[in-house]
Amino acid sequence: MSAEPMQAEHKTSHDAALVARRVGVAYGARPILQSVDLALAEGRWTSIVGPNGAGKSTLLKVLAGLLAPASGQVLLLGRELRAWGRRERALALAWLGQNEATADDLRVYDVAMLGRLPHQRWMQPASAADHAAVEQALRATQAWDWRDRPLAQLSGGERQRVLLARVLAVQARVLLMDEPLANLDPPHQADWLALVRNEVARGCTVVSVLHEVGMALAADELVVMRAGQVVHHGGCADERTHRAVEQVFDRRVAVHSLAGQWVALPC
Numbered sequence: 001m002s003a004e005p006m007q008a009e010h011k012t013s014h015d016a017a018l019v020a021r022r023v024g025v026a027y028g029a030r031p032i033l034q035s036v037d038l039a040l041a042e043g044r045w046t047s048i049v050g051p052n053g054a055g056k057s058t059l060l061k062v063l064a065g066l067l068a069p070a071s072g073q074v075l076l077l078g079r080e081l082r083a084w085g086r087r088e089r090a091l092a093l094a095w096l097g098q099n100e101a102t103a104d105d106l107r108v109y110d111v112a113m114l115g116r117l118p119h120q121r122w123m124q125p126a127s128a129a130d131h132a133a134v135e136q137a138l139r140a141t142q143a144w145d146w147r148d149r150p151l152a153q154l155s156g157g158e159r160q161r162v163l164l165a166r167v168l169a170v171q172a173r174v175l176l177m178d179e180p181l182a183n184l185d186p187p188h189q190a191d192w193l194a195l196v197r198n199e200v201a202r203g204c205t206v207v208s209v210l211h212e213v214g215m216a217l218a219a220d221e222l223v224v225m226r227a228g229q230v231v232h233h234g235g236c237a238d239e240r241t242h243r244a245v246e247q248v249f250d251r252r253v254a255v256h257s258l259a260g261q262w263v264a265l266p267c
């Protein structure tokens, strides 16, 4: 893992890739997000953590433009989300959701090629660049060997790696992932971390919702949520961030430094 627990707190001078301004979401009369203000730095990896039902997935969907907030606004790369055309937004921002429904009879290669749709003109065949991007993405997630198999024949973790390849194939500037580690075994979780680091090194912005707090602390920044609000946003190496994590989980976890990484142990 490439986190550096003792690194200095990040500077706040990064441009924001995503901004939420007083974002509110309600399901019926029930408020789910309450006046959330957030600026997620460009070229950084931010993880969102918090207890079940805190509103993490809802916030990520709002940032992705998949859910319209009842109040407030979201800016993607400096421009309000609503002002983006569908295609240009799909080129700039790629999304991996939880339990994504994908046609199971599609071949792995074709699933990854779905990530190239925003690049393709209506009814035009895939270009050499599309094929190259798909191959690169499938190789990056070690799914290339299954390229001719239907998705239905893969295990949960194998399937997740194909869906991850689809997101990588977009080659978007901003990647949003909700529980991307679902079903991945420890080596492939480590590979995912390396992949994210690689994307961030290329200038991508990554935002992930993660339940595994230790994994989340490998990010650059952590957003800590509780009851529909952001209660803390800070560097993963910052002690205040660790205390905020412990607090939202009612001190049932404690953050420690171990072998150059942050770990969250149950207590």
Ligand SMILES: Nc1ncnc2c1ncn2[C@@H]1O[C@H](COP(=O)(O)OP(=O)(O)OP(=O)(O)O)[C@@H](O)[C@H]1O
Binding pocket: 027, 032, 050, 051, 052, 053, 054, 055, 056, 057, 058, 059
């Ligand atoms: N479609 C919906 N209709 C009504 N309520 C919903 C809907 N989707 C989510 N909620 C409620 O909104 C709240 C926040 O849900 P959300 O999925 O954003 O939480 P989360 O922090 O991602 O939770 P988890 O850690 O359990 O995945 C929850 O109380 C949930 O029951």
